[in-house]
Amino acid sequence: MTAIDEAVDRLADAALTGKPCRPVRDLITDVAAAYEVQRRLNARRAGAVTGRKIGLTSPAVQRQLGVDQPDFGVLFADMEVSGTAAVERLVQPKVEAEIAFVLARDLSEDLDLAAVRAAVDYATPALEIVDSRIANWDITIIDTVADNASSGLYVLGSERLPLSAFEPVEATMRMDAGGRIVSEGNGAACLGDPLNALLWLAHTARDFGDPLRAGQVILSGALGPMVPVSPGVTVRAEISGLGAVAVTFEDAS
Numbered sequence: 001m002t003a004i005d006e007a008v009d010r011l012a013d014a015a016l017t018g019k020p021c022r023p024v025r026d027l028i029t030d031v032a033a034a035y036e037v038q039r040r041l042n043a044r045r046a047g048a049v050t051g052r053k054i055g056l057t058s059p060a061v062q063r064q065l066g067v068d069q070p071d072f073g074v075l076f077a078d079m080e081v082s083g084t085a086a087v088e089r090l091v092q093p094k095v096e097a098e099i100a101f102v103l104a105r106d107l108s109e110d111l112d113l114a115a116v117r118a119a120v121d122y123a124t125p126a127l128e129i130v131d132s133r134i135a136n137w138d139i140t141i142i143d144t145v146a147d148n149a150s151s152g153l154y155v156l157g158s159e160r161l162p163l164s165a166f167e168p169v170e171a172t173m174r175m176d177a178g179g180r181i182v183s184e185g186n187g188a189a190c191l192g193d194p195l196n197a198l199l200w201l202a203h204t205a206r207d208f209g210d211p212l213r214a215g216q217v218i219l220s221g222a223l224g225p226m227v228p229v230s231p232g233v234t235v236r237a238e239i240s241g242l243g244a245v246a247v248t249f250e251d252a253s
Helices: 003-017 031-043 059-065 113-119 141-146 194-207
Strands: 049-055 071-076 083-086 094-103 120-130 153-156 172-177 180-186 217-222 234-239 243-250
Touching: 003 031, 031 071, 031 141, 049 194, 071 141, 071 194, 094 172, 094 180, 094 194, 094 234, 113 120, 113 194, 120 217, 120 234, 120 243, 153 217, 153 243, 194 217
Parallel strands: 049 217, 083 243
Antiparallel strands: 049 071, 094 120, 094 217, 120 153, 172 180, 172 234, 234 243
């Protein structure tokens, strides 16, 4: 068994049992190997791919993990929830507010900011419920990439606006949990502009041989700090000019 195989099995077992595992950076030592672990893990999943998520878009988080670029994970149909999220489906969940883009066309060539802007069908508010199969969130860039960029679930709002009616970089975000403000931020916190994050992903996905496609959902990255999930609590985020999105975390008991 190769080190990559061992990393895949370690993370797959943690996901299956709900018991966090130790980091995988003792097995693999570079980001390319981590993406191969992610690819093999995702190949085991059932269900349709619905899009991608972009992580590590905050300069502060990049400094914390010693990297100078974002990462990405793959979204599947069973990750999207509406209204409620079952805590028992998760291992160590946290939540963050983002702008989601839904694409009207493929992004595979002539990639620049004008091209990615033109490819967006609409923007909608989103909550990403991030999760880590690594115990105590003890992660480096290697661990989170291998673990599908710490993906969990996601929630999309009902408002849909074309970019002619909404400018992502100008948005401000406020997120509350149980009526208490727990996170605030703005569009500039996401690589300077969420469209910069989309452009980075478009280039990266094309380089991986799996370009972004029409109809896919792209979670563009957190607008503010992520916060831990509390069972029984409703989390609501308001993104100026775009609207609100909320989810209630069901208590397993």
